Amino acid sequence: MKYLHIRNAHLIDPAQELDETSDLYITDGRIAAIGHKPSEGTIDRTIDAQGQWLVPGFVDLSCYLNEPGYSQKGSIARDTHAAAKAGFTHICAQPRTRPVADSSAVIQQIVERSAQANAARVLPLGALTKGLQGEQLSNMVSLRNAGCIALSNARAPIKDSYVLRRLMEYAATYDIRLFITPLDTALAADGVMHEGPTSTRLGLAGIPETAETVALAQILLLAEQTGARVHISQISSARSADMVSDAKARGLKVSADVSLANLCFTARQVNGYNSRFHVEPPLRGEADRQALLAAVNRGELIICSNHRPHEIAAKKAPFAASEPGMSLYNCFLPLLLKLIKDDELDRNAAIKALSTLPAQTLGLDRVFREGAIFNATLINQTGASQSCSEEDLSSPLSEPLPGTASETFVDGQLVKWH
């Protein structure tokens, strides 16, 4: 038997509170041994991981891959590689494609492109309603059978609470996972950023916090009534974090995520009409950011990238006319490491929020133990990140900062960097 030997890695696995320097032996894409050399076989290759973190592969519960349909913004090939460089092994792609991912054909196309790309694996999210129109239920069971790990509304409004109730009931019948973004579009009205002092100063229409919390209350109550398996996608406010906490405390099986942008930035970044920070959900106040960080540190909130890249023309416009979304994969690790370095995020809580917790939501195995398929990433904290350039107007950073994945293993396979 031949082994891949990862030497002197700093192993961190929050699922079993593993936090030590050790060696790992891999064979046939599975973990053969941790700490000690297997009694039989020879070492085929050794990776010296001195000073690097070896963590369970990150699972992203939200990104926009723009394929099929929006090739000017990104592609599965490009963005799954960027995701792997950011430490992700599995990424959930929102169904906002053209055509919308509401049919088995589109899902199959996405799965095939992901296999060809051979980087982070795409776990497609199917559209919850036909055409993401919010009215007619999509063929939920067919979509699951075609490979959808869950169904999502991708911030498109669900017509009303009646439709929301019925789609939860139907999904609950077949135990289909739902990803729902809490957004009351009537309250959000024509808003383009967080309603607060910065929106007032800039004269930009604001999105009140209640546009999220009112919808969240509705989702939580209907989830309780219908027994649907609901994951709340991208909360942005302190109050939402409390509401999710309370729901969990009452025994409701819900999970929720926050996009990294909402942990790093606040509405003040929009000053100067900076369209790089035009995102959905909007960046909110400092108290919101602190509450979201605290929820991650308590182990109650998952971190997602909500990676949503755009071409230059989509961002080079007056703020309200620019398209919402931020390209996150290229700068994901530098931003995350900075939060850890600044003591805003606990390191192990952050890794848990990126691996153990989202894996639980999706029912994936993500524990370092002998016999498990190896999904992991080696993080080099000082290595230069992927290119974050001034020209990429959907990136929050205009220059590279330290932090990169030196190696990423997806389902036992080492990703080959381009």
Place this chain on the structure above:
Amino acid sequence: MMSDPSQLQLAPNGELRHFLTTEGLSKELLESILTKASGFLDSKGDLIAKVPLLRGKSVVNLFFENSTRTRSTFELAATRLSADILNLDIQRSATSKGETLMDTLWNLEAMHADMFVVRHADSGAAHFIAEHVTPNVAIINAGDGRHAHPTQAMLDMLTIQRHKQGIEGKVVAIVGDILHSRVARSQIHALKTLGAAEVRVVGPATLLPKDIEDLGAKAYYDFSLALRDCDVVIMLRLQKERMQNALLPSESEFFRLYGLTSEKLALAKPDAIVMHPGPINRGVEIESAVADGPQSVILKQVGYGIAVRMAVMAMAMSGQRTNQAGPEAPQ
């Protein structure tokens, strides 16, 4: 990178080279605009004859949003400065055909204009244009979304200065639809910088933007209370669509609560002046007896508007010249 508007509008030597917002400009600079504008007025407050300050310069009125009144005053101001003026009413037509603002700008750059006067429905549009247009074109903001209308605010400052002998220490109330008003935002910044004792914004909660007090204004729901000790009362125009958007029940209820009548005005200081950026809705935000009464300076404001626009255009053009001549390239 996106830059702060107040920095963007200044040349390295501190001169004005664009006029995008009153926010962040120094007291000295705002006062120099008022002094320059006063220089274009005679002792009776009428405009002096044509001056050759912008001879040979071309000014393009770039109006993405219709406004005959504002456009005309800029046109008159440019003419009185001896500039060549071109009016372009782009409105929504170009953009609805899929042309982005950047496309429009690239086309306009080919005209080699020296100054763009910009009116646009998006907040930050003038700022965006100033950032992306070739560096030696001066941008004057003639109103961007809800953000700023700095020349209107400065003509209001000139009006207060001339009729109330200065702005320092004055109590000013701005009444009505603050939420949608770019004029109110520009007025608040200018008044605070020029030393007004108190700036009050008055209206129902639906028309006062969240955290408006962060801008240094004091929010009032009660008009009578807000009028107490006021030196200046500025009434804003109320748009009809506010009723459809569930912001107000009716014009009549609004008038009952926030309409300026002679009885209400009597609660302010006896020598208080009444202003309005126009066009006025008689019987909606202001009673005719007040609009046409002795305390009203509404018509005077129009003449001052031309002088202020002349001052700002002349200063920005001069700032552009020093900017180009200077050793430092613009950012």
